[in-house]
Amino acid sequence: GLVKRHANYVACATDNYLEIYRKRKIIGPYIGFFLLGGGEISVILAFFVCLNQNNIPWLAVILSFIASLGGGLVVYLTFFTLLFGHYAPVSNPIRFNRKTGKVYLYEA
Missing domain, CATH: 1.10.287 (Helix Hairpins)
Structure with a gap:
């Protein structure tokens, strides 16, 4: 079968935002x-x-x-x-703000 990589996963999910971690290679x-x-x-x-x-x-x-x-x-x-x-930090998270509809990309 397919091997699922754990490079991207949901770090935090609240009513305000959803944060997904991205690992760099x-x-x-x-x-x-x-x-x-x-x-x-x-x-x-x-x-x-x-x-x-x-x-x-x-x-x-x-x-x-x-x-x-x-x-x-x-x-x-x-x-x-x-x-x-x-x-640099291990993760470059992506944060989705649910209230404003904005997406934030964090890059080291």
């Missing part, structure tokens, strides 16, 4: 951080290998240095997204 930043972090380590290693060679053109050294800076920025932004998602 934040697996993407975790995967991205570790994949991009591994790639960044490889680029930094390639930069130091380029510096250690005798007959390598300086353009390769400069390009590997710029790639390591750009990769570091991408990894930093991914890490910031990961931490923001990890420490």
Whole structure:
């Protein structure tokens, strides 16, 4: 049969409002951080290998240095997204106000 997910459930129901919890899925930043972090380590290693060679053109050294800076920025932004998602509230509830007919979405 079908497996019912408990990601959305009624948290509170009164005469004034109905609140439904929504759970976020934040697996993407975790995967991205570790994949991009591994790639960044490889680029930094390639930069130091380029510096250690005798007959390598300086353009390769400069390009590997710029790639390591750009990769570091991408990894930093991914890490910031990961931490923001990890420490945000677990639920982003939806609240339906029955008297006014308004819907409130809470986003971290």
